[in-house]
Amino acid sequence: MIREPAVAGQFYSADPKDLTRTLQSLLQPPVNPVKARAVLSPHAGYIYSGGVAGAVFSYVRVPDRFIILGPNHTGIGSPLSLYPTGQWRTPLGLAAIDSELNGMLLKECPMLQEDWTAHAQEHSLEVQIPFLQTLVTGFKFSAICVGTTSYPTLEELGHALARVLASVPYPVLIISSSDMNHYESAAVGARKDRYAIEQVLAVDPAGLFQVVREKNISMCGFAPTVAALTACRDLGCSQGILIRYANSGDASGDNDRVVGYAGMAIT
Numbered sequence: 001m002i003r004e005p006a007v008a009g010q011f012y013s014a015d016p017k018d019l020t021r022t023l024q025s026l027l028q029p030p031v032n033p034v035k036a037r038a039v040l041s042p043h044a045g046y047i048y049s050g051g052v053a054g055a056v057f058s059y060v061r062v063p064d065r066f067i068i069l070g071p072n073h074t075g076i077g078s079p080l081s082l083y084p085t086g087q088w089r090t091p092l093g094l095a096a097i098d099s100e101l102n103g104m105l106l107k108e109c110p111m112l113q114e115d116w117t118a119h120a121q122e123h124s125l126e127v128q129i130p131f132l133q134t135l136v137t138g139f140k141f142s143a144i145c146v147g148t149t150s151y152p153t154l155e156e157l158g159h160a161l162a163r164v165l166a167s168v169p170y171p172v173l174i175i176s177s178s179d180m181n182h183y184e185s186a187a188v189g190a191r192k193d194r195y196a197i198e199q200v201l202a203v204d205p206a207g208l209f210q211v212v213r214e215k216n217i218s219m220c221g222f223a224p225t226v227a228a229l230t231a232c233r234d235l236g237c238s239q240g241i242l243i244r245y246a247n248s249g250d251a252s253g254d255n256d257r258v259v260g261y262a263g264m265a266i267t
Contacts, residue, residue, distance in 0.1 A: 001084060001085070002086060002087050002089055003083070003087070003116065005089055005090050005091070006120065006123060007126060011126075012045065012091075012127060012130060016092055019130060020092070020134070023134045026051060026053070026131075027054045027058050027135065028055075028058040030059065033059065033060055034061060034267060035060070035171075036266055037165070037174060037231070037232045037235055037267065038174035038175070038231070039056050039057075039060055039266070040056070040225060040264040041053045041057070041128060041177055041263060042178065042179050042261035042262070042263065043123060043127045044127075044259060044261065047251050048248045048250075048251050049179065049246070049259075051246060052246050052263040053128070053131060054131065055243050055244040056243050057135060059241075059263075060173070060265050061171075062132070062173065063136075063172065064139040064140065065098060065171065065173070066141040066172065067101065067141065067142045067173075068141055068142070069144045069146055069174065069221075069224035069228060070122065070128075070144075070176075070178075070221060070224055071124055071145075071178065071220045071224060072118055072146060072147030073220065074118070075147065077115045077118025077119075077145060078147070079146075080111050080145075080146060080153070081114075081119065081144065082105060082106065082113065083097055083143040084102070084114040084115075085097050085099045086116075088126070095140075096141075097143070101168075101172070102114075102142050104164045104167070104168075105160065105161070108160035109156065109161075111153060111157065112144070112157070119145055124177040124220075125145065125177055128175055144224070146221075146224040146227065149223050154224075154226045154227045155205070157227040158229065158231040158233075162230070162235050163234075165231065166234075166235060176221060176225045177221055177224065178219055178220060179219070180192075180247075180259070180262050181193050181196075181218050181219060181259070181260045182218040182259050182260075183218070183257045185258070186249050186256075189259075192215055192216075192260075193217070193260040195211045195215050196211060196212060196215075196219050196262075197264070199211055199229075200229065200240045201241075201264075202240070203232055203233055203237050203239065203240055203266060205226045205230045205233065208225060228266070239266075239267060240264050240265065241264060241266075242262065243265060244262075244263045247260045247261065248261075
């Protein structure tokens with residue numbers, strides 16, 4: 001099965017040459033890449049959040065296996081939807097699903113269900129793929145669309161991710177796809193986002209879950225990030241690194257209603 005791109009020509013260029021030029025401008029050759037267990041990368045149109053995503057993937061050591069977690073914006077599909085075996089197409093070519101990792105994830109997390117419908121129109125995972133195609137030849141990935149905010153479910157997913165990563169002999173990078181607070185002023189957004197960022201820096205999944213709810217932070221990918229942080233804690237990670245923070249007003253000039261973007265690494 002091949003998943004066709006849903007947002008090529010909208011969130012990023014559908015023209016391979018234009019897209020390649022854009023990605024090359026957003027990615028910088030790493031000087032001393034950091035070995036990370038997970039990263040937080042935004043998923044808006046590249047004109048808005050591409051600089052933050054590019055900074056993230058330029059900062060860390062990028063392997064050739066990934067587990068990408070993103071929120072379910074459409075509401076379609078099962079609560080934890082794992083894309084089945086196959087390939088994803090972007091203007092840069094085909095990227096292969098990791099059947100081996102998929103099998104391990106299904107074994108370790110019974111709540112995961114193979115479900116392509118949740119992924120068909122979901123942009124949060126798709127926009128990460130061209131960055132990886134630019135950096136790594138022949139990589140494989142597993143894609144999980146998270147459509148639940150149940151903390152026990154997210155925690156169990158995180159524990160399962162950790163068990164899988166601890167059992168394989170090769171490096172796997174977890175990518176949690178999320179934008180930050182939505183459609184408030186830049187000042188209000190930055191203040192709210194800081195509460196969430198502090199919990200990620202502390203590798204505190206319960207803290208992130210709590211502060212998002214208590215402070216009414218519209219961080220669309222907080223649920224996959226809770227799962228990613230849970231996995232990182234299980235694997236012995238102790239700190240997060242804020243690589244870059246920006247908002248949509250930096251590109252649009254409108255600071256009254258912005259979306260925040262934080263690029264982070266968990267080491």
